[in-house]
Amino acid sequence: MKEKINQMFKDKLFLVMLVLGLLTIVAAAGVATMQRGAGEQNPYMEMQDQDQFLAREEVALAGDSDARAQEPETEAMVEESAAPENPDTAVKEQVYEASAREYQTQEARPAGAGLEATTALVLDFTDAQRLGWPVRGNVILDYSMDTTIYFPTLDQYKCNPALVIQGEVSEPVYAPANARVLSQGINEEIGEFLTLDLGNGYTAVCGQLKEVAVVEGEYLEKGQLLGYVAEPTKYYTIEGSSVYFELAHDGESIDPLDYLE
Secondary structure (H helix, E strand, O other), X not given: XXXXXXXXXXXXXXXXXXXXXXXXXXXXXXXXXXXXXXXXXXXXHHHHHHHHHHHHHHHHHHHHHHHHHHHHHHHHHHHHHHOOOOHHHHHHHHHHHHHHHHHHHOOOOOOOOOOOOOOOOOOOOOOOOOEOOOOOOOEEEOOEEEEEEEEOOOOEEEEEOOEEEEOOOOOEEEOOOOEEEEEEEEEOOOEEEEEEEEEOOXXXXXXXXXXXXXXXXXXXXXXXXXXXXXXXXXXOOOOOOEEEEEEEEOOEEEOHHHOEO
């Protein structure tokens, strides 16, 4: 009986050892399989990676091609921007800018602003035209070259080649016609004065001025500001503040009243 029990125990122990041996073999085979799988790359993944790499390369090449294609266009744009303007367009733009500047400054033109008006202003005064009054006021002393007239300040009679027109101190004095300033001067009799060329041999002298607003050589339009009425010189203290206005044709004095409006 005891021997049978021992034999059965031995048989069970053998079976247990056999099962454990089989399990060990299976486990070892599984580990080996997993290690081989980890060391090998999936062919599908490898192909997918290669496709992605090729796609990236194609995009990069396409970008370079676009950049090279745009370079000539950029250079062309630079050359176009550096190209000179159409001469006609440039002239038109200059004329427009000059007109805009003239419009902005025509109401308060500084001295010398008319120096460039030689082509736009024609000096063509004739005996059929009328002069504007340099200053609005009464005639204190008439023109008189045929007879003498009395000068109160000088207390004497003498000929007068001009009109002496009353005016308030600091009152504006205006150009009697389109003119060019021939000269600007000063003397003790008529103070600061301007000599104007009206064209066709006509000249005018405006005296007893101050703060003269024009310069020699400047072209003036009729009614343009010349300056302002000054204090009377010692030759006209009794007559009071006034403008000396002389008109001549070919160097001969003529009566301004025959030409004033």
